[in-house]
Amino acid sequence: MAPRVAILFDNFGPYHIARMLGAAAPLDVVAIEATPRGTEYGWDKPVVPAPLHYLPLAGAGTLREIVAELDSKLTPLAPAAIALPGWSSRAAFAALIWARQRKVPAILMSETNGWDFARKPIAEWVKRRIVAHYSAGLVTSDSQARYLVDLGLNADAIFRGYNAVDNAYFASTSANATMPEGLPETPHGRYFLTSNRFIEKKNLARLLDAYAAFRRGRSDDPADWPLVLLGDGALRAALETQRKALRLERHVLMPGFRQIDELPRFYGTAGAFVHASTTEQWGLVVNEAMASGLPVAISNRCGCAEVLVEDGVTGLLFDPFDTAAITRVLTRLTATDESAAFAAHGRARVDAWGPARFGSGMAEAVRAAVAAPAGPNGMDRAMLNLVARRR
The missing domain is CATH 3.40.50.2000 (Glycogen Phosphorylase B;)
Incomplete structure (x- = not known):
């Protein structure tokens, strides 16, 4: 027994x-x-x-x-x-x-x-x-x-x-996902995704600044690599104010908190996942994204970085206090061939956990x-x- x-x-x-x-x-x-x-x-x-x-x-x-x-x-x-x-x-x-x-x-x-x-x-x-x-x-x-x-x-x-996390669930349900309602008609796999509570340590304000720098010199097309912030919390109003000040209302979308049965539609239609926390004991959303086949770029202050993300192999690591470093990984994630390799190696890595x-x-x-x-x-x-x- x-x-x-x-x-x-x-x-x-x-x-x-x-x-x-x-x-x-x-x-x-x-x-x-x-x-x-x-x-x-x-x-x-x-x-x-x-x-x-x-x-x-x-x-x-x-x-x-x-x-x-x-x-x-x-x-x-x-x-x-x-x-x-x-x-x-x-x-x-x-x-x-x-x-x-x-x-x-x-x-x-x-x-x-x-x-x-x-x-x-x-x-x-x-x-x-x-x-x-x-x-x-x-x-x-x-x-x-x-x-x-x-x-x-x-x-x-x-x-x-x-x-x-339940790797098999995220892998299977994200495979045939359709674009969530409210998102622009982007080509499949051409938006950045992050999923957090809107609290200080998630570093979303710095991520918005880095994303604003990423957009400089790009087209004003809202379907050109928008940023989707999933989640909610005490800092929502402050983030909305910052988004407006940066003139990113058309490019940064905030659909709110979503339950587990809705998450695969985002994981399955995004182009890349970003997690910018200044401190994170682990970061289970990274497991979910990697199991769903997304290339990831995460803060080197996330506990999961030690096990899941080998820089340049299974994803990208960055200093969460360095806005320019975040901008660089956003740009690098738009390189399709490299991101495809990150996604494949990342899924193999997370499957063991x-x-x-x-x-x-x-x-x-x-x-x-x-x-x-x-x-x-x-x-x-x-x-x-x-x-x-x-x-």
């Missing part, structure tokens, strides 16, 4: 379901949704299909109440291990306490890199005390693995495959966690209790 693992995410989106289905091949998966009514990303609530065992939590309450709910709902299912997304959310922290109380080994799913943000020594010391309660880790890149090693996790207990890879990595992590459960010392246990009392 396959080992049973409980996998917790705060609010299920399509890629969570794809990953857990990948894990359901080698494992018996209990899918725990901590906040079923969460609205941070605006996803439609996905169906949780068999063979996943769906376990929704109440989505609110104190740490003690969440632990009690896990005790009543999860303990009878007797998982061999539990996988948690990091250490910061209340639900993940409560589940770690539950795991310690029930002597169930915990697996740390992480996409954090040591370089993401400036680190504070005291905070890092506290994290080490928390990470000491985990028995294994699941990451994707060497950078992510190194950070967990820095926090005290055994390198031999860290496995790969965390950052995955789909849901099946998540599943095999999770299975390895479960085996390692069960074979060698964590042994936190007295200081580690005291710190977990102290942090718990503050939540």
Whole structure:
């Protein structure tokens, strides 16, 4: 019988379901949704299909109440291990306490890199005390693995495959896509696409400046490589004002946030994908674009760059703080022959990092966690209790 693992995410989106289905091949998966009514990303609530065992939590309450709910709902299912997304959310922290109380080994799913943000020594010391309660880790890149090693996790207990999307879905549904409504009648494959929340770190203001420079000397035809900004957020009004000031209203389109069933129409009709974030732990939209067969140019501050984008081979990398560098990659992406090679090599690269890879990595992590459960010392246990009392 396959080992049973409980996998917790705060609010299920399509890629969570794809990953857990990948894990359901080698494992018996209990899918725990901590906040079923969460609205941070605006996803439609996905169906949780068999063979996943769906376990929704109440989505609110104190740490003690969440632990009690896990005790009543999860303990009878007797998982061999539990996988948690990091250490910061209340639900993940409560589940770690539950795991310690029930002597169930915990697996740390992480996409954090040591370089993401400036680190504070005291905070890092506290994290080490928390990470000491985990028995294994699941990451994707060497950078992510190194950070967990820095926090005290055994390198031999860290496995790969965390950052995955449903590659097959995007490849198949984008293949015969038709132009989305509201876009100009461009020749197939002749617009730039990006997809983000409209927040500061996505660097969209600098992307607009770079795109304005790209347009200088080109025709005023709105069908000549327009830029489509998918998404929405707090900076929408500011971006609209900037678009007007740059006189790009006819060339920069902002169709809003789109659900997963609409995305392939954009991926399948665009000419290239650009992701300009100044910092990004991973960047799953890059997985989606590459799986759809698009050539990509992405910031070298995206975590996925280390694994997915080999500069000049599977795509292009640029410094997100260098507007001229962004303009240069936009120009280079319009070179059809080179972009076709990026797309082909990129799709082959991302194919190795789909849901099946998540599943095999999770299975390895479960085996390692069960074979060698964590042994936190007295200081580690005291710190977990102290942090718990503050939540």
